[in-house]
Amino acid sequence: MTTNNEWLKPEHRRRRHFIDASIQGRLLAALVMLELILFSGAMVWLYLDLNAIIEGNLYRVHYADTEGLSPFLAILFTIIPVILLVNLAALWLADVIWRGYVRRIVKQLRRILARISKLDLREQPEDRSVHHDVIEKARSWLANERQTFQEIKKTVSALPETIDFTDEKERVRVRSALRKLRTFLT
DSSP: OOOTTGGGSGGGSOOOOOSSHHHHHHHHHHHHHHHHHHHHHHHHHHHHHHHHHHHHHTTOSSOOOOSSOOHHHHHHHHHHHHHHHHHHHHHHHHHHHHHHHHHHHHHHHHHHHHHHHTTOOOOOOOOOSSOOHHHHHHHHHHHHHHHHHHHHHHHHHTSOSSOOTTOHHHHHHHHHHHHHHHHHHO
16 A cells, blocks of 8 residues: 555656657747847847947046936846747747647547547548647557457357257357457447
8 A cells, every 4th residue: 555655756756748749849949949049149239239338438537427227227128028029929939839739639639539429430541640649549449449340240240140049059159159249348
């Protein structure tokens, strides 16, 4: 019996599971690259603007007391909203991509499940535009059910139309067919 303390051990801790590591990894890599480019650009922008400010004030003896923000803060308050807007746009785009991907998977899965709900187990040309483990498992399950149905059909067709209960061989054959059908249906 496991106690609550055993679930705190490292082997029982929750691990990070990705729904689809390929697309999530690409989205994460794109977001990291965007952040690197964005912050590198911001640092270059700050460097160039600060360089111009320093050059302009290098040979001044007295700094003129001006109203408002310092030039550095003015530049900083320009860069921060740009970074935030670009990040929001990137997150919105990632959300659009992710929702579209999930929508395609769910749409394909719904088509398979709709066929199953109508008991349509026939072989159909499959849409292979989206590759996902859930879709593959649904197709595999459908193929397994199709094979089971074929076995049931074969077993039922082997049963005689009428049974002569006086013939021992026929009773044994019918019993074995019924046992086989019972294994399929349980």
